[in-house]
Amino acid sequence: GENVEQHPSTLSVQEGDSAVIKCTYSDSASNYFPWYKQELGKRPQLIIDIRSNVGEKKDQRIAVTLNKTAKHFSLHITETQPEDSAVYFCAARGSNTGKLIFGQGTTLQVKP
């Protein structure tokens, strides 16, 4: 069935360092991959997304890479700041369905 695996489950970095979160997906028909940031008690907020016809996308300190052959995609955050501390979720959407399949989440802690 459809599945998204996300690693690591927790990540602690020093302020200014980079953070990388990796996801793999099982459905080769998936064509859309968003990343959401969720602060405690808040809604998931879209921070960046990538479609299957693109290998990389960047928005200021955030970038996402996609390897369709290996069926994995990664989130890169550079120059991390304490306000980046949150839970990050990756997701994959199949080509024939509207639903998003989410990874298990990564709790990122940025230490000042």
Add this chain to the structure above:
Amino acid sequence: NAGVMQNPRHLVRRRGQEARLRCSPMKGHSHVYWYRQLPEEGLKFMVYLQKENIIDESGMPKERFSAEFPKEGPSILRIQQVVRGDSAAYFCASSPSSARYGDTQYFGPGTRLTVL
């Protein structure tokens, strides 16, 4: 431009009661999705609706749960005879009608259901 609205934000029910969760999509959005998030877990897809149609309910339990998105008014997720295991945050998301932007889902603030 108001975002996705959900109410109530918090709902407390006793076992056996009914819970009704409401979701108003963003203006111009006609696609609604419901997800459930158990404490300290990820989001699990429940159901995908368009106006007056259920498109995909593969993630919704077969019993006690139902959803609708009428021609007028908000989408409703209904849970009958709630049990303690139903305690969770229920998030609604909406996406635009346009095929070009149809992928992006924007989430509401969620309804936190507690079953006593």
